[in-house]
Amino acid sequence: MISFAHPWLLLLLPVVLWLGWSFRASAPAAFSRAPVLLRHPALARLGQGQAQTASAARRWLPLVLALLALAAARPQSEGGWLPPEGEGRDILLLIDASPSMAIHDMTLEGTSVPRMAVLKQAAQGFIDARVQDRLGLIVFSDAAATAVPLTTDRAAVAAQLARLTPGSTGAATAIGESLGVALRQIEGREHPPVIVLFTDGDNTGGVLRPREALAYAERLGLRLYTVAVTPDEVPPTPQGDGLREPTLAEMSEITGGAAYQAGDADSLARILAEIDRREATTTPPPSERVKLEWYPAPLGLALLLLALGQLRELRGGRAA
Structure with missing residues (x-):
């Protein structure tokens, strides 16, 4: 007509x-x-x-x-x-930059490489696939800091990811602090973002404990995915007050996410592909x-x- x-x-x-x-x-x-x-x-x-x-x-x-x-x-x-634009998600990537991420116990294309190199390659593929999303990057070791706040500029996130060097900001693993920094970013948002935490160890530093951050995260209703980037199991580390901190699997279970262990480059790529499917961009009907x-x-x-x-x-x- x-x-x-x-x-x-x-x-x-x-x-x-x-x-x-x-x-x-x-x-x-x-x-x-x-x-x-x-x-x-x-x-x-x-x-x-x-x-x-x-x-x-x-x-x-x-x-x-x-x-x-x-x-x-x-x-x-x-x-x-007209194909409608998908409704993007907010995703925060929390990356462990402690010295242990420099251990050469993984292979990439037949070459022995540090854990961080495998993580960078897999995370880069994940960033490239999330076209509609806002992504943020938080780095932690002795403390935690925001490298890139939530943004649609995937190139900026990729650039900061490429600059990460294990051990450059300390020797501890402040998982609780990284969760606290993430929670401060998302406080007051109508739709809390998804958090993907990459680490090769348990919480060994920082002022804020993971159990304290998780109590608040649970109230906000956010989902936490944890990925242990190591071929070995991650045993819980005794805390000074004698209280056991939740394991990575328990953290994910509390928040309705999922826990994974990546022992090599292929398994890490499969894990991120599964997270990508679970948190797929929603597409409204054409209008x-x-x-x-x-x-x-x-x-x-x-x-x-x-x-x-x-x-x-x-x-x-x-x-x-």
């Missing part, structure tokens, strides 16, 4: 037709009769020929103006449905259609008639 983007321009059609008819009925061209001061039979024939061709061109003028008005109103029809523009047809026809009229006028002048 044809509709118009500017239907009010159709109201100009009667005016345009009237102007065209008025001009069509106007006096012939200036050369239709010979000048009074200079009379010659050849000039008379030239004037008659130009008058005839100009008159023929003016016959099309009402149609040309009507076609131009129709093109200006932009006739349209509806095509197929807009493609607009097919039809104004080129009347516009092209109007220009063709103008060109033909001009051509006839030029040929008439030469023939005369």
Whole structure:
């Protein structure tokens, strides 16, 4: 069904037709009769020929103006449905940068590499896949700090990820502190982001304990995925007050997430692919259609008639 983007321009059609008819009925061209001061039979024939061709061109003028008005109103029809944009998620990546992440006990393409190198490659693939999401990066060792706040600039997140160096900010593993920094970022948000925690050990530093951060995280309703980036089991580390901190698996269970252990590059890639599927971008049903523009047809026809009229006028002048 044809509709118009500017239907009010159709109201100009009667005016345009009237102007065209008025001009069509106007006096012939200036050369239709010979000048009074200079009379010659050849000039008379030239004037008659130009008058005839100009008159023929003016016959099309009402149609040309009507076609131009129709093109200006932009006739349209509806095509197929436009694919809707997915509703992105907020995802915070918490990455352990303690010295143990430099241990060479993993292989990547047949070469022995540190844990951090395997983590960087897998996390880069995860970042590239989350096109619609806002991503943030928090780094922790002795303490925790925000490297990149939540942003849609995936290149900025990837750049900071590439700069990470194990042991550059301390020797401990402050998991509780990293959760605290994340919670401060998401406090007050209507939809708490997903948190993915990468570490190769238990909490060994920081002021805020994981159990304290988890109590608040549970109230906020966020999901925590934990990934142990080590081929070995992560035993709980005794705390100074004698209270046992929750394991990585318990942290994920409390928040409704999931716990994983990546012993090599392939398993880490599979884990992140599974998290990507579990936290897939939601896509609403389509609500807009493609607009097919039809104004080129009347516009092209109007220009063709103008060109033909001009051509006839030029040929008439030469023939005369």
